[in-house]
Amino acid sequence: MKKLSLLAIIIISSIQFVSGQGLGGPGQIKDDGRFAASTKQLNQFFRRFNAEESEDGMTRYHNGDELYHNRDLRIKYVNLLFDNETANITKSLKQEFIDYVTAENYPQYLNFHREDxxxxxxxxxxxxxxxxxxxxxxxxxxxxxxxxxxxxxxxxxxxKPYFDKKEGKEKPFLHPLSHELGFMNLRKALQENDTPESYTSDDYKPDxxxxxxxxxxxxxxxxxxVNGVKFHFFQIGNWYFEVSQFNRPGFNTGWLISNLAKVVNEEEKEAILNYIYDQK
Incomplete structure (x- = not known):
């Protein structure tokens, strides 16, 4: 619980408002909303994150094409795949993430068929x-x-109420000599007690x-x-990000990154997963 609370504080403390950044100049994508607004499918999010699709979504890039996985193009695209209206991600954290996924020596890509x-x-x-x-x-x-x-x-x-396992002195238990009684005290434990989960091992988790x-x-x-869908990603090195769909007026709509956090070790990853799965 302490580890989870600490991680939650880390994630929340990294949240600040990010305003939209225009990208201009010859050959560059202008953040006038046309690109972000057209990310209407999650598959498009994958393709644009990887620079496998043109700005207008009409042309697919394949291995061997000049712009396929083009680094400069990816930098511009990933910049536009963030929720800039409600997601509170610091500019520095966003830039660090973009620099990481578009690194010249070891770029990171998303893969629909890969785990995580x-x-x-x-x-x-x-x-x-x-x-x-x-x-x-x-x-x-x-x-x-x-x-x-x-x-x-x-x-x-x-x-949840059926698995509220008590701890310490309040937890019922089977006497360590129960085997000498042929475990006949199981009748009292399981039929006359409303918390049979008390007699499970310390590592028991309800399925x-x-x-x-x-x-x-x-x-x-x-x-x-179905009321709503969101996606959680751990595919990018020591990072976690959430992708949500935004249907709202304006240009910054569609499937966008709505949360971002660094994950420095497996312990923090497990804490985030437990938080997502509501296993507190």
Missing amino acids: WFAEVSSVFTFKGKRTNVTLFMEIQQEGLGFEWVIKKVAFDGF YLTLFLYEIKSGNMKFET
Whole structure:
């Protein structure tokens, strides 16, 4: 919890308002909104981040083309793939990220079919007759000669009260000599106690996805609709960024980077993932 709180403070403290920066001059992209506004699909975000598509989206660049993965073009494109109206990312952090992904000696690209990115789908289900919010975390995985989206994790507040495991002196336990009784005291522990999770190991974590699928198969949970989608990326070295869709007046719309943070080690990455998955 302390590690998570510290990381949350680090991320929040790095947030400041970023204003749009115009890019002019011969052969340069002018940030008049036409480029950012046309990023209507996530696949376009990938292509533009990598400089695999023209500004107007009409021409695809392939390996061997003059502008394919062109460094100067990427610098201009990535600049325009940020939410400049509501995302609070410092100019220095943004520039450091751009410099990193477009480094001349070791540029970093996004790959749709590679791991270390996933979708967060905010959805609505009816659970035992009541409408409720459920978050699905989905990943791309290979299937045969192609790929498919699969559900990796589920976050649902309705399951949490059933796994509120007590700690310390308040936690019920099975006596270390229970084996001498043939573990007959399991009857009292599991049938006369309303917290059977107390008798699980310290590293036990409830599998909400299995519960979710069980409730669907039992007819207790039914899908209604999707309220929103965002994407989380860990593909770029020691960085994390979030991509969200913005439908609003003006030019700075479409799929844009809405959050950005440096991730210096696996411990910080795990803390961010736990925060995203709502496993506090």
